Amino acid sequence: MTAFGLKKAARLLLFLWAAASLTFFLVHALPGDPVLDILGPNPSSEDVLRLRRSLQLDQPLATQYARYVLRLAVLDLGESLVDRKPVLATMLRYLPNTALLALASDEQVARLAALRLTGDVPSPMNKPSGCAFRTRCSIAQPSCADAVPPLAMKAGRLVACPVVQVGEGLI
Numbered sequence: 001m002t003a004f005g006l007k008k009a010a011r012l013l014l015f016l017w018a019a020a021s022l023t024f025f026l027v028h029a030l031p032g033d034p035v036l037d038i039l040g041p042n043p044s045s046e047d048v049l050r051l052r053r054s055l056q057l058d059q060p061l062a063t064q065y066a067r068y069v070l071r072l073a074v075l076d077l078g079e080s081l082v083d084r085k086p087v088l089a090t091m092l093r094y095l096p097n098t099a100l101l102a103l104a105s106d107e108q109v110a111r112l113a114a115l116r117l118t119g120d121v122p123s124p125m126n127k128p129s130g131c132a133f134r135t136r137c138s139i140a141q142p143s144c145a146d147a148v149p150p151l152a153m154k155a156g157r158l159v160a161c162p163v164v165q166v167g168e169g170l171i
């Protein structure tokens with residue numbers, strides 16, 4: 001790795017450490033008690049003590065912080081308070097679909113930007129004759145004003161346009 005790459009990696013690690021530390025201390029500064037949140041109303045003091053001990057919340061803050069950073073360093077993100085499942089496993093399960101969605105979203109944004117409609121928005125009270133979309137259609141023909149185009153099957157899709165070519169990048 002080059003010196004530039006090492007510098008970048010060091011900065012990234014510093015950023016992650018700062019973000020994780022800020023999160024840790026903010027969570028501890030928030031009012032409320034996670035143990036009481038988990039146990040619900042009127043828990044017995046034995047249950048509170050037992051859970052506090054098992055979550056190691058009875059340790060000094062510095063010890064908790066050191067343990068938290070060490071666990072993060074080995075990607076041990078602990079268990080979810082909601083479903084008691086390992087957080088890392090849950091994140092990894094959703095990661096591929098999330099990544100796909102993010103990539104697809106970029107493509108969608110580019111496609112939508114390319115498809116930005118211009119022209120007059122037709123009034124639903126006074127629709128144009130023929131195809132109601134023709135005032136905003138970039139491929140409209142004079143014949144589009146004559147009649148409402150019927151739905152027809154084109155390349156496996158129902159399309160109400162006799163002009164558009166399906167499957168050639170237009171739809």
Ligand code: SF4
Nearest residue numbers: 131134137144161163
């Ligand atoms: S029929 Fe097709 S080409 Fe004509 S205006 Fe409507 S969408 Fe555009």
